[in-house]
Amino acid sequence: MGNSKELLLIDKYMDSVQLTKQVNIMLTPHFYTIKREVIPVKYAYQAKKIAPSIFEGVLEDNENYRFMVYKRDKEWEFIAYNIKDILDFLLSKNIKPELVSKVYFAQQSVKLFRYNISLNEKDVLTVIDNIVVVVPKAILGDEISTQSVNKSFTPKNGVSLANPNNKSIINLFQAIAFSVVFISFAIIFTLEALRYKKQNIESQNKLNTIFEFYPSLKSSYTRSSIIEKYKTLDSKERLKRDTLKIISNLIFKGVTMTSLTLNEKSFSVEFSCSSLSVVKQLKSLVKDKKYKISRKRGNNLKIEGKF
């Protein structure tokens, strides 16, 4: 039962000790209060929740009290202990809390008490009605059989002094579990970020390779201004050529082009028509364009426009 460390019995009247390695300690009833109850709960955590009410009126109203609960036969045993008092006592006996591995209570090993355990000259630990108690040796008479506490008395479960004021609502296992999840996500996110960064660099390198062939086009401003310049030129020249095509489409039977003048800003074309109806037809063909149409002598038509 328990673990392999030495088990030190802690008694109120003990002498100071010098410890060089970690030990387990077993507290005598000086340091705790015990109550036994039959309550209709199935699990220890349920019983622990109602432990403060079990000790109501018995303990000082002190936030330093902690509780340990376990089932023995059909009853629940509730042990209340004042962590601060225990720590203060241990320090007074030169026992550093960091050298205390686990804390047990004598009551936990009640079944191992075949004989009394002598604490000091005056007191013994004995069992009365299945409760470990401290009694004066005198009331037990002169000849009493005793045994000593050793490792074999170490119970299965104890409490820890490592974080006596621990107000954590999360235990270490849960903290580690959450941390592992969060760290895993952090790693995944970081790897994703590095992947995006790499893609970025690769795209930039591709672009730089292209710019090696066209170094003058590296600047976006240069590219935009070239595009702007040639787009303007392109649209102007297309307009001139489209105008010439429109003019050529106006030449049909009865229409003769007599002159055409086209420059960068405007154009002017003169047609000689064979009849009035041809003039009208010609006029209707250019009706929807924004051209200036003027009738010349006879059946001649002049069409002008600006670019």
Next chain:
Amino acid sequence: MNWKEYKNELIIILTFIVMIYGYSYKQNQESLQKESSHSIKLAISELEEVIAIKKIWTNDKNIERKITRLKSTVSSSKFRWRKQRKKMLVEYRALNSIELNRVIKKILNIPVEIEQFNIKKIGLLYNLEFKCKW
């Protein structure tokens, strides 16, 4: 408050902060990559546009070749040709309608800036004056 009392919560909070930092770093890189991808696409499309435009309007070799072909459109007695660097003036005389159409068709397909384009009908024939630059 003694931080040791809440050591477990602190561990969780710290690792949570690390995760949040990792997430925001990822988001940041992702948005940088999107921006960069967009700028690169834009740059490439501008480059393509510039290269295509320059191919038409600044391909001097091609332009010169097409301009030279104008000489072979009609017989050499019918035109007068003046070329100076990137400017040209050509005057056609006494073109019939077929020749006129042929010349006009060739002129319209040369990627040059038309400065002057004049046609005058004299009797049944046409004179054409064409001035351009590139």
